[in-house]
Amino acid sequence: AQSVAQPEDQVNVAEGNPLTVKCTYSVSGNPYLFWYVQYPNRGLQFLLKYITGDNLVKGSYGFEAEFNKSQTSFHLKKPSALVSDSALYFCAVRDRVGNTGKLIFGQGTTLQVKP
Amino acid sequence: ETGVTQTPRHLVMGMTNKKSLKCEQHLGHNAMYWYKQSAKKPLELMFVYSLEERVENNSVPSRFSPECPNSSHLFLHLHTLQPEDSALYLCASSQDRDLSTDTQYFGPGTRLTVL
Numbered sequence: 001a002q003s004v005a006q007p008e009d010q011v012n013v014a015e016g017n018p019l020t021v022k023c024t025y026s027v028s029g030n031p032y033l034f035w036y037v038q039y040p041n042r043g044l045q046f047l048l049k050y051i052t053g054d055n056l057v058k059g060s061y062g063f064e065a066e067f068n069k070s071q072t073s074f075h076l077k078k079p080s081a082l083v084s085d086s087a088l089y090f091c092a093v094r095d096r097v098g099n100t101g102k103l104i105f106g107q108g109t110t111l112q113v114k115p
Numbered sequence: 116e117t118g119v120t121q122t123p124r125h126l127v128m129g130m131t132n133k134k135s136l137k138c139e140q141h142l143g144h145n146a147m148y149w150y151k152q153s154a155k156k157p158l159e160l161m162f163v164y165s166l167e168e169r170v171e172n173n174s175v176p177s178r179f180s181p182e183c184p185n186s187s188h189l190f191l192h193l194h195t196l197q198p199e200d201s202a203l204y205l206c207a208s209s210q211d212r213d214l215s216t217d218t219q220y221f222g223p224g225t226r227l228t229v230l
Contacts, residue, residue: 032216043119043205043221044158051216090158094215100171101146101214105158 002027004093006106013081013113021076021109023065023091032094033074034103035065039087047089050074061085081113118142119222121206127228128196136191136225138206145211147189148219149181152203164189165211196229203227 003026013019025031032051036044048059055067065076074091088108095102118141128134140147149161163171164183178200180192189206203224209217 034218036221041223041226043121043223044207046218046220049216049218096215099214100163101148101165101209101211101217101219102160102163102171102173103158103219107155107157 002093002095002097002104004091004104004106006089006091006109008109009107010110010112013111015083015113015115016080019078019081019085019111019113021089021091021111023074023076023106024072025074025091025093026072027093027096029096031074032096033065033067034092034094035059035063035074035076036090036092037087038090038108044090047076081111083113083115086111086113119206119208119220121204121222121225123225124223125226125228127230128193129230130196130198132196133192133194135193136204136206136227138189138191138222140187140189140206140208140220140222142208142220143210144208144220145186146209146214146217147183147186148207148209149189149191150205150207150221152205152224154202158205161191163214165214170214193227196227198229201227201229 034049035047050067091106092103162181182190205224206222207219209219
């Protein structure tokens with residue numbers, strides 16, 4: 001079965017410091033991986049995705065993620081965190097069974113950036 | 116903001132009521148999705164429609180009934196719900212050139228409370 005794990009419920013970072021939000025996956029075959037962010041009382045906003053090609057994927061708002069096949073990881077990173085980055089972050093993998101577009105989401109990681 | 120709108124944003128209903136959630140996408144997409152987001156649980160896919168035909172029904176109870184009259188609109192009809200159905204219901208859409216790699220764009224959600 002395909003799955004995604006976000007091992008940290010919460011990540012705390014000081015403004016201006018680099019941030020990392022961790023994600024590991026388990027899939028059969030090549031993974032299609034996504035990151036979304038959710039601000040309070042809002043829907044999910046797409047940040048970036050890895051389908052194929054370069055392992056370093058750049059996305060919205062200065063975020064990037066590195067696909068690491070040997071470690072089955074897709075960690076989200078940003079060189080310099082902003083207070084406005086505080087939100088709930090979801091990693092997701094596409095379920096390759098049946099081609100229904102189904103996304104399998106992790107539990108989410110709350111990012112808290114302090115001034 | 117994302118091109119996907121949902122109404123109402125908040126809904127409180129009794130267990131014997133019948134109500135409907137509405138989703139509309141203004142992105143020219145051909146696939147639409149319903150997800151359920153409960154506290155402390157990963158997002159769960161409920162239904163997928165591609166070109167107005169249902170392609171995924173993820174073992175959802177029959178008290179939830181989807182309707183997709185055209186590629187821009189998606190409804191979720193609710194009847195005789197249970198308190199455990201209280202959650203944030205998110206609608207999403209994608210282009211549908213390839214459901215596996217398409218990016219899904221989410222609406223803001225309807226916060227449903229069942230009394």
